[in-house]
Amino acid sequence: MGAPSFLNEIDSRKAERHQQGRDRSLPQNSAPISFSDNDYLGLAKHPAVLLSAQEAIKKHGTSARAARLLAGLCPEHQSLESALALWKQSERALLFASGYLTPLGVIPALVGPSDTILLERNAHACLFDGAKLSEARLRLFPRQDMSALRQMLDSTRKVNPTGKILLVVESLHSMDGDFAPLEEIIRLKSEAGAWLLLDEAHAGGICGPEGSGRAAELGLTSAIDLQMGTLGKALGSAGGFIAGQAKIIDHLLNEARTFLFGTALPPASARAALTALSIIRSTEGEHLRQTLRKNITLFRSESTSTQLGPIHPILCTTNSDATASSKILKDQGLEVPAIRTPTVPTGTARLRISLSARHSESEIGLLAESLKALPKS
Ligand SMILES: Cc1ncc(COP(=O)(O)O)c(C=O)c1O
Structure with a gap:
């Protein structure tokens, strides 16, 4: 019996991921408005x-x-x-x-x-x-x-x-x-x-x-x-x-x-x-948290999300639907990641929206409008 082939298995796992709509590659560019990072208070560039x-x-x-x-x-x-x-x-x-x-x-x-x-x-x-x-x-x-x-x-x-x-x-x-x-x-x-x-x-x-x-x-x-x-x-x-x-x-x-x-x-x-x-810990931090809370309230009022924190999942029917929606949003200048198996359980693929104090009201408005316009999956 020949030795098991590493490359054969790598190829078949890639084919399996592709078939399940969960093959990944590094993004080649980013949309200008990010709803994908966890810089909730905008301090990474303070x-x-x-x-x-x-x-x-x-x-x-x-x-x-x-x-x-x-x-x-x-x-x-x-x-x-x-x-x-x-x-x-x-x-x-x-x-x-x-x-x-x-x-x-x-x-x-x-x-x-x-x-x-x-x-x-x-x-x-x-x-x-x-x-x-x-x-x-x-x-x-x-x-x-x-x-x-x-x-x-x-x-x-x-x-x-x-x-x-x-x-x-x-x-x-x-x-x-x-x-x-x-x-x-x-x-x-x-x-x-x-x-x-x-x-x-x-x-x-x-x-x-x-x-x-x-x-x-x-x-x-x-x-x-x-x-x-x-x-x-x-x-x-x-x-x-x-x-x-x-x-x-x-x-x-x-x-x-x-x-x-x-x-x-x-x-x-x-x-x-x-x-x-x-x-x-300072009053500036308190203001940033207030701005984040205001952004969360605004997004909730303009979307179907009920979450009280900065993370808002929008469920999609399949991995491929999530990827397609993420691409549509990217073409409109919005970076919103598709989260697929195995990061989330099978059947719960989603767009994950992450709000930050650095977002403006108009950016959140644009996101809400773009989400409403997505094809229903
Ligand atoms: C709940 C939870 N714990 C731990 C981590 C790991 O933290 P880090 O990204 O700083 O390595 C993450 C990252 O996303 C997370 O979501």
Whole structure:
């Protein structure tokens, strides 16, 4: 028997993707008005953020040059971690090179084969991948279904009374744009003695006191064991972080492999995020959040969307319909991505609209009109 052919399999998987309308390629150009990025407050091009990144590059160069424990002291990383811990009302925070790498390091450092992870069925890929790497038993529950979660917590406890249970939830869902029922989730996880890792990637900066997120908005921060965030969305930079008790962060610093064994995030990214964070916490940040809320209200009034945050899915019948609609919008100057399987479950292909404080009323009006004019799929 001949050796299996890598290239044959690559070809047949491409053909399969093509047939399902989910083959991807890098875009060759972008439409001028972006509703596709997660720069919710427009800070990625804020003059003060740009200036501080430039200063950090002059001082430290373009790279951290090694993993954090090897590279030597970098005040940018330390100042940002202190500021993030304060913002998240937690004892300590730890930076990772990206949001994606954060749960890949954190989850396997906390649970293993004798434990259980309860994860939302449509959670972000990095939460799935972190869960799989940990080798813990993985159980999936429907995001808003609290009676399913209660039953799953009960049955997990019965089957494995001594194992740890880690519950992993996105506070604002990256693709559906809905907020999780956090009060109920916290009640249930506390009754079951489980820990909660709350991914605030999309809520950080846009809601709560000083933009500190959904948990803080609901006054629930102290009940959350681990608060995860990214610097790559409202904070206009790149990188990820986890915040929690000092003892847990010290454990992660020693055992989270994506922290230990990868080059630290560039000092300029840390400096940019620190400046963005100080803007987010200031009255200027409050004005930006007000503008974002105004834009959300305007879009809701001119579309069928019912979501309260900046992420608005418009469901399409098939992957190909989503791609075709995205192309029509692009031809009108609007960048609105088609989100297809496997990013979202089969049968839920969509356009994903991401609103920002930097959008003008006329841009939102144009988007709403263009959406109404799309062929019905
Ligand atoms: C919910 C969620 N968590 C984590 C991440 C990863 O963050 P980053 O893009 O900063 O790597 C994303 C990215 O889109 C996300 O949507």
